[in-house]
Amino acid sequence: MMDERIGVIVREAIVRSPYGRLLGIEVESVAPDRVCLRLPYRPEIVTVGDVVHGGAISSLVDVAATAAAWSGADPDVAARGTTVGFSVSFLSAARGAYLVAEACVLRRGKAICVCDVTVRGADGEPVAKALVTYKLG
Secondary structure, eight states: OOOHHHHHIIIIIIITSHHHHHHTOEEEEEETTEEEEEEOOOGGGBSSTTBBOHHHHHHHHHHHHHHHHHHTOOTTTOOOEEEEEEEEEEOSOOBSSOEEEEEEEEEEOSSEEEEEEEEEETTSOEEEEEEEEEEEO
């Protein structure tokens, strides 16, 4: 069971951060070591036509991995955190629809979390796959 303080950190401090709000990211679900976030489609996040910019997708990946890392953190120990490594592969164009990022912690150490993130389009097809290393503490 997830500590409610961690739920508040994930939902309010991470997803609803000023940058998260700018992007319009929404929480679909939060569980220990696993989150699902949605990036609504808006014309402000496209590159050409209706293709979602890779930077917007990468931002969704980073926010999702950060939320996953914090979702299993000990609120009495973790005081801050930062992304220390990030690798993303774009698999297909994300066109004209919302995106969903599923992030899960693959390995949690004392301070380092390695997270796997898959971003899918509204049709369920993957558009990006990422591996993110995050440091808590």
